Each structure stands twice: as structure tokens, then as C-alpha cells.
Amino acid sequence: MDNSTPPNTPKRGRLLTGILGGGLVAVVAGAIVYSFLPSSDSQSMPPQRRGWDSPAIVQAQPAVIGDLHVLVKSIGTVTPLNTVNVSSRVGGILDSILFKEGATVEKGAVLAVIDPLPYEAQLEQVEGQLQQNQAKLVNEKSNLALYEALWEQDSIARQTLSDQKALVNELLGTVKANEAAVKDARLQLSWTQIEAPISGMLGLRKVDQGNVVSTGDAEGLVTITQMQPITVNFTVPEVQVGPLRKSYLGNQKMVVDVLDREESKIIATGELTTLDNQIDLTTGTLKVRAQFANDDLALFPNQFVNVRLRLSTLNAVLLIPGDAIQYGTNRSYVYVITEGKAYARDILLGEASGDQIQVIEGLKEGELVVLEGLDRLRDGKQVILADAETGLGVSQPPSNEPAEAPPGRRPEGAPPPNGERPKLRRPENKPS
Numbered sequence: 001m002d003n004s005t006p007p008n009t010p011k012r013g014r015l016l017t018g019i020l021g022g023g024l025v026a027v028v029a030g031a032i033v034y035s036f037l038p039s040s041d042s043q044s045m046p047p048q049r050r051g052w053d054s055p056a057i058v059q060a061q062p063a064v065i066g067d068l069h070v071l072v073k074s075i076g077t078v079t080p081l082n083t084v085n086v087s088s089r090v091g092g093i094l095d096s097i098l099f100k101e102g103a104t105v106e107k108g109a110v111l112a113v114i115d116p117l118p119y120e121a122q123l124e125q126v127e128g129q130l131q132q133n134q135a136k137l138v139n140e141k142s143n144l145a146l147y148e149a150l151w152e153q154d155s156i157a158r159q160t161l162s163d164q165k166a167l168v169n170e171l172l173g174t175v176k177a178n179e180a181a182v183k184d185a186r187l188q189l190s191w192t193q194i195e196a197p198i199s200g201m202l203g204l205r206k207v208d209q210g211n212v213v214s215t216g217d218a219e220g221l222v223t224i225t226q227m228q229p230i231t232v233n234f235t236v237p238e239v240q241v242g243p244l245r246k247s248y249l250g251n252q253k254m255v256v257d258v259l260d261r262e263e264s265k266i267i268a269t270g271e272l273t274t275l276d277n278q279i280d281l282t283t284g285t286l287k288v289r290a291q292f293a294n295d296d297l298a299l300f301p302n303q304f305v306n307v308r309l310r311l312s313t314l315n316a317v318l319l320i321p322g323d324a325i326q327y328g329t330n331r332s333y334v335y336v337i338t339e340g341k342a343y344a345r346d347i348l349l350g351e352a353s354g355d356q357i358q359v360i361e362g363l364k365e366g367e368l369v370v371l372e373g374l375d376r377l378r379d380g381k382q383v384i385l386a387d388a389e390t391g392l393g394v395s396q397p398p399s400n401e402p403a404e405a406p407p408g409r410r411p412e413g414a415p416p417p418n419g420e421r422p423k424l425r426r427p428e429n430k431p432s
Contacts, residue, residue, distance in 0.1 A: 055382040058373030060337055061321060063363045068314040071353050072244070076234030076258070076307040078299045079289075080225045082198050087220035088213045089191040090114060097209050099202055099222065109196045112221055114213065116192040123185035130178035137171040144168050200226040225301050230294045232258060232270070234307045235285035244286070247312055248275060256290035258299065259306040268292045268299055272309065314351060318359045324369040325349070325357065334363070335370040335377050337385075342370055342377045 088094075092114040099111045144164045150156045203223040207213060213221070236244055247254055254272035259265060270292035279286050290307070292299055299305070324334045325347075332349055335342040347362030363369070368385075370377065377383070 055340075055384045056342075056373050056376040057386050058335075058337075058342070058370045058377070058383045059386045060368040060370050061324070062366050062368050063318055063320045063359065065316055065365050066319050066356075068317050068319060068351060068353050068356060068358055070243075070311045070314065070351050072236055072240055072309040072311050074234040074236065074307045074309070076232040076290075076305050078301055078303040078305060079231050079233050080200075080227065080301045081229065081231055081291075082200070082226040083301075084197050084200075084224045085220040086111060086194065086197065086222050086224060087215070087217055088112075088114060088194055089215060090119065090188055091214040092118065092192065092212065094207060094209055094211050094213050094221075097205065099205075101202060101204050101222075104201050104227070105196045105199065105224065107196055107199045110193050111196055111202075112194040114192040114194070116189055119185065119189040119192055123182065123189055126178060126181040126185045130175065130182055133171060133174045133178050137168065137175050140164070140168045140171055194221065196224060198224055198226055200224040227297055227301075228294050229291050230299050230301070231273070231289050231291050232256070232299070232305060232307060233287060233289050234309075235280075235283065235287055236309070238279055238284045238286065240311065241279065241286050243311055244288075244309075245275065248272065252312075255310045256292075257308045257310075258292070259308060261306070263306050263308075267305065268294060314358060317350070318363060318365060319356045320359055320363065320369050321371055322352065322355050322357050323371045326374065335374060336363070337368040337370065337383060340382055340384075342379075342381045342383050344379050 095113045095115045097112045099105065099109075105111070144161075144167075147156060147161045147164045151158070151161045201224070203225070205222045206219045207217075207221050256270050256272055257266045258268045258270070260267055270290045272288060273291045274289040276287040288309075290309075320334065326333050326335070326344075331346050333344050333346045336345045345362055348360040350358030350360045352358070370383070372386070373383070
């Protein structure tokens with residue numbers, strides 16, 4: 001047994017190891033707590049405040065002087081000037097159909113033919129009667145001339161001469177009636193050829209060849225719709241009737257445009273021609289009509305179209321886009337950029353047309369008004385104009401925002417979320 005080793009040596013070693021481990025824990029805990037404390041710069045300016053104070057990137061456009069077309073928008077219906085239901089004016093068997101459905105025909109073109117034989121026979125009959133009575137009239141006129149000569153010689157009674165004059169007059173009336181019958185028969189015969197009463201587009205035929213037609217057929221043979229020119233009927237609100245009548249009664253031509261469903265393309269351009277004589281009490285609108293040449297047949301009967309009426313034109317007025325206007329409780333205002341900062345400016349508005357609005361007071365030509373980025377503005381806010389193509393600032397200001405941390409980690413110096421206290425991890429005891 002070796003007596004040189006003190007009996008309490010292991011106990012002192014364990015005590016020293018415990019002291020060193022406790023000190024190490026205190027040092028680590030202090031370092032962790034210090035890392036979570038906000039710096040003096042962060043306390044003076046929170047991250048949210050630093051983002052709000054940074055310049056806003058906006059898009060702007062200058063106020064310009066230009067012409068403003070005051071427009072009235074409505075929905076209209078394409079209405080033909082004339083639509084005819086072609087019917088037969090005489091009865092008979094439909095001998096032939098000479099038209100093609102959907103084709104365009106000119107006025108006077110033969111569309112169909114009814115069997116003409118009965119009407120030719122009737123014409124010949126009345127012509128024969130006319131010829132008989134004309135021959136009688138010639139004979140009685142020569143007798144009248146003879147009686148007049150005998151009367152001059154005092155060879156016949158006056159009554160005989162009077163009776164002869166009456167007979168001649170009677171035959172004159174008969175011949176005249178026969179001549180009228182001949183004209184009527186010729187007219188009836190001409191109606192066996194059914195002609196187009198107007199120029200236009202044919203519809204679908206309603207009767208087939210070989211059928212018996214009559215003057216009482218309600219459906220007729222076919223319909224013809226005039227396509228050129230054509231009209232569009234639409235309505236104008238009651239509040240705009242006054243300016244409308246003023247422009248209509250003047251010497252200015254009122255232009256009407258017809259647009260497609262998306263209102264992005266003009267289909268046809270015409271002229272306002274007619275105003276109704278009263279306002280509709282049910283809708284509070286006035287019916288009006290515009291006429292179009294329709295050379296390309298872009299407008300089709302009973303088609304619903306978007307209509308844009310140019311009510312008047314304001315020349316050389318100050319204009320800004322409607323997107324720049326902000327509306328308060330009792331005012332309208334815009335943000336105007338001056339020396340790199342945005343300032344609210346009250347304005348007085350006039351007429352509007354599309355995305356352009358007239359400014360009567362409050363702006364001057366060339367002043368920049370903000371169109372986009374309005375939600376980030378306040379009076380005196382510093383701004384940077386955005387590039388028109390990319391939408392990014394022309395020059396980016398230096399940002400005081402903390403650098404973005406990897407997912408799951410907070411930036412250095414950022415406080416823990418929701419005021420949580422930092423969790424301390426106890427270091428593992430390693431054997432000495």
C-alpha cells in the first residue's frame with residue numbers, strides 16, 4: 001500500500017470539475033441573451049418604420065392640353081330601313097322559283113313565276129270585247145253624221161237625232177270600260193312574274209315550286225331586308241337629352257360609332273339622323289336613331305351592338321388620366337410630383353370621356369400626376385419615377401432594411417417574434 005497519495009484527492013477533483021462546468025454555463029447563457037438584445041440603431045428605427053420612410057416607386061404622367069370628345073355610351077339594336085314580305089298579288093300555281101336564298105337582289109328582279117295561261121286567256125277575252133264595241137262605235141258615229149245632215153235638211157225628227165247621239169255616247173262609255181278591262185288583264189298577267197319591290201338580302205323561302213299560292217297567304221314567298229344603308233336604334237339618358245338636342249339642332253354633324261363586344265374596335269361609323277318626340281317614362285330615356293352606309297355589311301339586322309355617340313368636342317382643354325384622381329369626402333385631388341416629392345393637390349373636374357378627364361382648376365400643363373403607387377403616398381412623400389417598361393425605379397435608393405435571412409432563421413439583431421423570450425440551451429457536460 002502506497003501512503004504518498006492523500007485519501008481525499010478524488011473528492012477535490014470532482015469539486016473542481018463542477019465549478020468549471022457551472023462557469024461555462026453562465027458564460028454561454030450570457031452570450032445567448034446578449035445576441036437577442038436589440039442594438040441601439042434598431043431601437044431608434046424599427047424595421048417597419050424604416051420601410052415606410054423609404055422613397056416610393058410610382059408611375060406618373062404629365063397633364064396635357066388636347067381635344068376631349070364628350071361621349072354617350074349605350075347599347076343599340078341594328079334595324080333595317082325596310083323589310084318586305086314578298087307575296088303574290090294573284091293566285092295560281094307557282095310555276096318556277098328564280099332566286100337563291102340568302103342572295104342579294106336588286107329592285108325589279110324577277111323572283112318567281114306563277115302559271116300565266118289563265119291570265120293570258122282573260123286578256124284575250126277582254127281585248128275581243130273591246131274590239132267588238134269599237135267597231136259598233138265606228139258604225140254608230142257614221143250614222144250620227146248622216147242624221148245630222150238630214151236634220152239640217154229638215155228630213156228627220158229631232159228625236160231620232162237625239163237617240164242616235166245617246167247611242168254613240170253609250171258606246172263610248174262601253175269602249176272606255178273595255179279599255180280599262182284590258183289594262184287590268186294585262187296588269188294581272190304582269191303580276192304572274194313576282195318582282196323584288198326593294199333591293200336587299202333575301203331570306204329563306206317559305207313556299208316550294210308547284211304549290212298553289214294566293215293573295216291571302218300571310219307568310220308570303222320570301223322576305224327581303226334592306227342592308228345598305230342600315231340604322232341602329234339606341235337610347236340616351238334623360239339627363240343628357242338637353243345637350244343632345246342642342247347639338248342635334250345645330251349645324252354640327254353628330255358622329256356615332258358602333259363597337260364590338262369588347263369595345264376595343266370600331267365596326268362602323270355613321271351619323272345621328274332622328275330623335276324621338278318624347279321620353280320613355282318607364283326607362284327615363286330618349287330613343288334615337290343613327291344611319292350607317294354599311295358598305296362592308298358589318299352590321300346585321302337585329303344585332304345588339306355597343307354604341308358611342310360623340311355629343312360634343314372640347315378643344316384645347318387640360319386633360320389627365322382618370323386613374324390619377326382620388327376622391328375624398330368633399331373634394332377631388334391628385335398627387336403632384338414636385339422636386340422628387342409627392343404633394344396632394346385639390347382640383348376641379350369637368351367633362352370625362354373614356355380614361356381622360358378635363359381639369360378646370362388646380363393643375364397646369366406639364367405637371368406630373370401620380371398614376372400608380374398611390375397607396376404608398378402621403379403629403380411630402382419622397383418618390384422615385386418608375387420605368388415605363390419594367391415598372392422598376394430608375395434609380396434604387398439605399399435600403400435600410402435588414403438583409404433577408406435564410407428560411408427558419410431571423411436576421412442578426414432582430415427581436416424574437418411575438419415577444420417570445422429566448423430559449424437557453426444547457427450545454428452538455430463533457431468529461432474533464
